[in-house]
Amino acid sequence: MQIDFGSTERVVGIDLGTTNSLVAYMDLTGPKIIPGADGDKLVPSVVSINPSGEIVVGNAARELLLTQPERTVYSVKRLMGRGRDDIQEELKLFPFRVASGSESVLQLQLGDRTYTPPEISAFVLRQLKQNAEAYFGEPVVKAVITVPAYFNDAQRQATKDAGRIAGLEVLRLVNEPTAASLAYGLDKRENGIVAVYDLGGGTFDISILKLHDGIFEVLATNGDTHLGGDDIDNLLLRIALEDVQSEWGLDLSTDNEGVQRLRRAVIQAKERLSFVPFTDIELEYRGKKYQREIQRELFDKLITPIVDRTLGPCRDCIKDAGVSVEQIDEVVMVGGSTRIPLVRSAVEILFRAVPHTELNPDEVVALGAAVQAAILSGDVQDKLLLDVTPLSLGIEIMGGVVSKLIHRNSTIPASATETFTTGVDGQRNVMIHVVQGERELVKDCRSLARFDLKDIDPMPAGMARVEVRFLIDANGILNVTARDLRTAKEQSVDVKPSYGLTDEQVEKMIQESVEKAEQDFTERQVREARVEADTILAAVEKARRHDAYFELSEEERAAIDRAVNELLLVYHADDHHLIAHKIEQLNQATMKLAENMMNTAVRGALKGTKI
Amino acid sequence: MSAQRTCWNCGQSKQESLFCTKCNALQPPPTDYYALLGLEPKLNLSIDDLQRRFYELSRQLHPDRFMRKPEAERQYSLDASSILNDAYRALKDPVKRAQYVLNQEGFDIGEQRSKDVPPELLEEVFDLNMALEEMRSGDDSARPQLEQADKNFTTMLSDVDQQLETQFTQYDQSKSRDVLTQIRGTLNRRKYIQNLLNEVHNQLATSHQPPATSHAN
Numbered sequence A: 001m002q003i004d005f006g007s008t009e010r011v012v013g014i015d016l017g018t019t020n021s022l023v024a025y026m027d028l029t030g031p032k033i034i035p036g037a038d039g040d041k042l043v044p045s046v047v048s049i050n051p052s053g054e055i056v057v058g059n060a061a062r063e064l065l066l067t068q069p070e071r072t073v074y075s076v077k078r079l080m081g082r083g084r085d086d087i088q089e090e091l092k093l094f095p096f097r098v099a100s101g102s103e104s105v106l107q108l109q110l111g112d113r114t115y116t117p118p119e120i121s122a123f124v125l126r127q128l129k130q131n132a133e134a135y136f137g138e139p140v141v142k143a144v145i146t147v148p149a150y151f152n153d154a155q156r157q158a159t160k161d162a163g164r165i166a167g168l169e170v171l172r173l174v175n176e177p178t179a180a181s182l183a184y185g186l187d188k189r190e191n192g193i194v195a196v197y198d199l200g201g202g203t204f205d206i207s208i209l210k211l212h213d214g215i216f217e218v219l220a221t222n223g224d225t226h227l228g229g230d231d232i233d234n235l236l237l238r239i240a241l242e243d244v245q246s247e248w249g250l251d252l253s254t255d256n257e258g259v260q261r262l263r264r265a266v267i268q269a270k271e272r273l274s275f276v277p278f279t280d281i282e283l284e285y286r287g288k289k290y291q292r293e294i295q296r297e298l299f300d301k302l303i304t305p306i307v308d309r310t311l312g313p314c315r316d317c318i319k320d321a322g323v324s325v326e327q328i329d330e331v332v333m334v335g336g337s338t339r340i341p342l343v344r345s346a347v348e349i350l351f352r353a354v355p356h357t358e359l360n361p362d363e364v365v366a367l368g369a370a371v372q373a374a375i376l377s378g379d380v381q382d383k384l385l386l387d388v389t390p391l392s393l394g395i396e397i398m399g400g401v402v403s404k405l406i407h408r409n410s411t412i413p414a415s416a417t418e419t420f421t422t423g424v425d426g427q428r429n430v431m432i433h434v435v436q437g438e439r440e441l442v443k444d445c446r447s448l449a450r451f452d453l454k455d456i457d458p459m460p461a462g463m464a465r466v467e468v469r470f471l472i473d474a475n476g477i478l479n480v481t482a483r484d485l486r487t488a489k490e491q492s493v494d495v496k497p498s499y500g501l502t503d504e505q506v507e508k509m510i511q512e513s514v515e516k517a518e519q520d521f522t523e524r525q526v527r528e529a530r531v532e533a534d535t536i537l538a539a540v541e542k543a544r545r546h547d548a549y550f551e552l553s554e555e556e557r558a559a560i561d562r563a564v565n566e567l568l569l570v571y572h573a574d575d576h577h578l579i580a581h582k583i584e585q586l587n588q589a590t591m592k593l594a595e596n597m598m599n600t601a602v603r604g605a606l607k608g609t610k611i
Numbered sequence B: 001m002s003a004q005r006t007c008w009n010c011g012q013s014k015q016e017s018l019f020c021t022k023c024n025a026l027q028p029p030p031t032d033y034y035a036l037l038g039l040e041p042k043l044n045l046s047i048d049d050l051q052r053r054f055y056e057l058s059r060q061l062h063p064d065r066f067m068r069k070p071e072a073e074r075q076y077s078l079d080a081s082s083i084l085n086d087a088y089r090a091l092k093d094p095v096k097r098a099q100y101v102l103n104q105e106g107f108d109i110g111e112q113r114s115k116d117v118p119p120e121l122l123e124e125v126f127d128l129n130m131a132l133e134e135m136r137s138g139d140d141s142a143r144p145q146l147e148q149a150d151k152n153f154t155t156m157l158s159d160v161d162q163q164l165e166t167q168f169t170q171y172d173q174s175k176s177r178d179v180l181t182q183i184r185g186t187l188n189r190r191k192y193i194q195n196l197l198n199e200v201h202n203q204l205a206t207s208h209q210p211p212a213t214s215h216a217n
Helices: A059-067 A084-093 A117-136 A153-165 A176-185 A229-248 A256-273 A296-321 A341-351 A364-376 A503-543 A554-570 A576-589 A591-607 B033-037 B047-061 B071-091 B094-104 B111-115 B119-136 B140-174 B177-206
Strands: A011-016 A020-027 A030-033 A046-049 A055-057 A072-074 A108-110 A113-115 A142-147 A169-175 A191-199 A204-212 A215-224 A278-285 A288-295 A330-334 A384-386 A393-397 A401-406 A414-420 A430-436 A446-453 A466-472 A478-484 A489-491 A493-497
Touching (some): A011 A117, A011 A176, A011 A364, A030 A364, A046 A059, A046 A108, A055 A059, A055 A117, A059 A072, A059 A256, A072 A108, A117 A142, A117 A153, A117 A503, A142 A153, A142 A176, A153 A446, A153 A503, A169 A176, A169 A364, A176 A204, A176 A215, A176 A330, A176 A364, A191 A296, A191 A341, A204 A296, A215 B047, A229 A278, A229 A288, A256 A278, A256 A288, A296 A341, A330 A341, A330 A364, A364 A384, A384 B047, A401 A414, A401 A466, A414 B071, A430 A466, A430 A478, A446 A466, A446 A478, A466 B071, A478 A493, A503 A576, A503 A591, A554 A591, B033 B047, B047 B071, B094 B177, B140 B177
Parallel strands (some): A011 A142, A142 A169, A215 A384
Antiparallel strands (some): A020 A030, A046 A055, A108 A113, A204 A215, A278 A288, A393 A401, A393 A430, A414 A466, A446 A493, A466 A478, A478 A489
């Protein structure tokens, strides 16, 4: 592989997952995951807001899920780019608190504030950004973020918005299975057909690619953006809740903390079952104990419907790719749920090949994102991804029927051009309704946006000719431009996204987050200064009992008292400079004391030495 | 390649290729599929050659390669690679390729034309529709007739494809508009047959299979 690290721009790769998120980068030896401050490579995609307004992300937030569940949110990826009507099913299974007045963009209640899903995802992204910055010791602003291949336009746009709100320039959205193939492709075959089966926490993707001398050409993709390990957890949780109900005579489902503790217990049991034939679901809560043995056989039976739901999309994908099962050379497994033995055997039976599991299924997407980041920064030049759009794009025509303009599995960037005219004399506007989906009727597809062609020159009906170009860019996001064919002038287009934030809303959130980030930064400095003050104050307290303290002069002791008092006075001020200054003064005042203590220690050591 | 131009970046004149010969900046791409791929506008194409050109140009034109270039060049790259992808998608399929050429040559290839029954098929289509109707109403006795129709129309389709190939060669040699008119007729006939076949396939797939008979070998 050709790698040239002459470029100075650092671009990181981010896997923004339903359950966990990771950040990775590429160096001379290959892609690597950047661990967080706690040493963990996985940052749980959990966000919690303390009563003080402090935002907690990752492992710490996952703990808070148990103690302040109403201030904590997980699996928010399921809500990205979705409207209120879309999520009724999710609301039955997930403790999302949707605030009232959520129209085109959902608002989630966390404590006394509301946040949109992109804002919550932005908290996770900001944490990853900080982890990378701490690792490199310099600012990181450019990133590649992965999305499920089957994400629609609104879901992609919401992810991009999250990046912007987090202060990241999102150079590219990359499809997760495609990214995974890049990570695997590093030391794998140069030519052949590869299938990537990606079953994560909340989404399922299947992609079939053709590898050709460094070009990774996606032939077809399919999936389900609401199918994953979460669904297995909910299945087990429901059973456990029923058990608890009958054993304890208690409906735990209305007890937020109890549910979260039980949920954690079933997840742990699920994870163990990938490695042992049977295990216990165990919960100790409020002095009561629940225990139930679960065998893999039963577990397999329970999850068979979920695993089966992945097979239909796989078959469709093979068909759309125009290949036979025999032509597929390799199958790659991605996502934590592919550790489950039943998933592996189902894939093996369908593809008639033993799937690859060499790379850690939790890390492979982030590693691939780092490779794509290196491609964009110019560091890797011999590889190129050619991805496809997962869903067909069309416009509404007479009678609520869809006219397809760009078919699914078209290589992106892809475009289509249509000419529109007016229906009434003197008409100034033409509204175009763009939808995404495979069905024939508008009502069965997903409304994407309404584009308003404005300020058309008034003329008799049918005379105006406006050429509209629909272009799906390399991120899988739609761009629309229009041109008046008579004047060849650019025609203004007003976009009203059906679901999602307007540009103004995103700008406002970026503004707030920048202010917030500054505030966060100051707060952190103040907190760090206080920690330092605590350390020195404690040391002085201890030293006061030391012999050396009594060797000091009256004035020297008074100076120490004065410095201690002054530090205590500024301790609660929100000015870290002031605190640092007083710490320095106390340091000065205790210099002699420290010296004396050192000398005493040396004397003591000498005294203790037998000659 | 289209008319000679001046490089938008350095002003060098006589730009005939995708990249400026002097400063190597990407130029506004041609919108014609054949021109972008550097191909003669022929209806018979070597798919291997087409694929080779597609991969080669993808490496040169993809937006990934232009992340650190000026805004104008990034836009040209987006335009160029979208046209390239559209071109590859259209030209690798003989039917779409012919439709593209017809369209470029000013032929109207509207949807409604394919709905007229080609006169030579009238009788066969009439019988077929009867059989389809019976199957839909749950009468499985029409199944053998449908299976026979499946065979007939499949043969017809491959005949049509052969006819197209001959007409493609005729066009490539003569560039005659009369041949294009014939091709348009063949395409309509093909589309009609394809639609009938789809209908037969759907009907055969959705209605119940006859109970399996025991093997007596």
